[in-house]
Amino acid sequence: MEKKYSILLYYCYAEIEDFEAYREEHHLFCIENNLRGRIIISPEGLNGTVSGLKEDCEKYMEYIHSDARFADTEFKEEAHDRMAFAKLHVRVKPEIVHSSLRHINPRKRTGGYVEPEDFKKILAEESEDTVILDVRSNYEHNVGRFKNALTLDIDNFRDFPEKVKELDHLKGKKVVTYCTGGIKCEKASAYLLEQGFENVYQLHGGIIKYGIEAGGEDFEGKCYVFDNRITADVNSVNPSIVSKCFVSGVPTDRMVNCANPECNAHIPMTEEAGWLMDGCCSEECRKHPSRRPYDGTGYYQKNTNHYNPLKGVKREAAKLS
CATH class of the missing domain: 3.40.250.10 (Rhodanese-like domain)
Structure with missing residues (x-):
């Protein structure tokens, strides 16, 4: 089966003075080009995982590289058979990866x-x-x-x-x-x-x-990833399984998030154990009043009721309605 979609993983440490305005521009570009994913814009740079049709992802990479601040951004591109995200989020945060190392500037010194x-x-x-x-x-x-x-x-x-x-x-x-x-x-x-x-x-x-x-x-x-796949195959030479089902102890590389949102533990779990436990890591979580319905994937969108991808986007928004 031809894989018509791409998943892009990238980051770029680069100073962004106008990060609020750039967030708006960036968000609008993604909407106009049917892209979904999670993108962080911060004073120290960009960090994103983006999914879309191959041609739309090509446009996105060209868009990033056309900005002198991000011209050397390196994209890791993987083919996929569907969208890897259900929604688009472009957020402004203090860092492009949450750490306790804000004083460190990799543009000045790194390994x-x-x-x-x-x-x-x-x-x-x-x-x-x-x-x-x-x-x-x-x-x-x-x-x-x-x-x-x-x-x-x-x-x-x-x-x-x-x-x-x-x-x-x-x-x-x-x-x-x-x-x-x-x-x-x-x-x-x-x-x-x-x-x-x-x-x-x-x-x-x-x-x-x-x-x-x-x-x-x-x-x-397998490699844990931050999109709907949860894990991705990496090794095509000598693959193996190193994790065991949290419930049964059977070897498995299938990952889920616990269906109890107040737990949300990231754990390996076989399909059989998943259905047996309703996607939960314990009986306590299974009986929790806030337990989310388990659909067999173990992946849950964040609570984004009434999500509006145009929220916070002012310019040209009317043209897209």
Whole structure:
């Protein structure tokens, strides 16, 4: 089956002085070109995952690159058979990835880039002098991670600086960080340098680019992604499953969000267990009065009743009604 849609993953650290006005312009462009996704605009740059027909995604990439501030933005593009988002959100936030590292500017200092093919060689060497460091959260690396990678017990990226205190014994080694698309590594590697680590690098483009350009070899499990897919295949060379069903313990790489919105845990769960538990991680959550109806996917849109994609867009809005 021909895959007529694309999913774009990208980020760009670049100063945006007029971020409120640019948000309006950017939002309107996406509406006019039938794009959906989650886009963050902040004084420090852009971060987005966008979905649409291939030709509309091409227009979007041209739009981004036409702005001198974002001319060097690198897109990770994946083919898909449908829209990966139900809605469009273009939001203004203080940072393009939530962290406790606002003082760090990756445009001034960050870890050196390691391209996918070179990263593959590093994985194959398995040198005791090199550490592969996963800077993602627990629910992400629990479903997929690189072979022999060091993972951190963190629930959010903002907890990363606190965990670095436990890594002092690695300061004499070569440290190569990785994340989903590269954005977290820009600040994580810079912070490691700030804390006295001298030999710090990062996988350029993250797990997604590694899968596209190097076949994803030795990435075990699936990659957690932030769209309707929840997880994505990365490894076309030697794929494996590393996660187990939260309920039954059976190996599975199928991820769901707990149907109890007050829990919303990101957990591996088989289809059978999903239906058995109504998409919940526990009996307590299953009996919760706010439990959302389970449709077999384990993916839930945020509570956006009366959602209006034109909200906050002033210019030309009338023409689109």
